[in-house]
Amino acid sequence: MGGSKGAEMALLSASLLPWVKAVVAIAPSDLVWEGFAMDRMLGAGRYGSFSYQGKTLPYTPNAGLDKAFATTQPVLAHIYIEGRKAYPERAKAARIAVENFKGKLLLIAGGDDQMWPSLDMANNIVNSRKAAGLETELLTFPKAGHLVGGDGYSPNDYYTPFAMGGNAKEDGHAQTVAWPATMGFLKKALQSKK
16 A cells, blocks of 8 residues: 555565555556655656666656746646656656456545646556456545545645645545545455355
8 A cells, every 4th residue: 555656666576576455556557667865856767766676677758857847736636647748658667557456446536636747646556457357446526636545634734846746635535435445445355255
């Protein structure tokens, strides 16, 4: 289970490791993206996020980071949208092979995610798995942003330098629906079959 970059890692792990039985991916990605760190801004496009068996996995570079940071509260979704457009071959190579994962999958995404286009990427995941004959559960919240993960009881209106989309009310609603759905999904998916 993971959210945002953690969802990317959870999906990637499930596509590579045969022992994974169930995944919950909150604000997911269908691609492996470049490593993102504030101290690496000037070297954008040179660092992968993940490696496997000692080798950096193919990744898609971001694009337009300088434009995003020219605003007071950057909307980072654009750097992923533009990165996918600018590097189509790299995006193809960096696609997470979700069809390799035969287990149960729950995706949770907000339609107003401004951190990255998680709903579009979730739909790509659903379509890839559907083409392989695999079912995927997708919970969507059209007015929620990036912060759809959580239990609905923790504060979700804290300051962040980045635009997250949604608002405290919509994100809180998403969390209060998604959390019990997540617990129910995991209980069913991981229940022992004796």
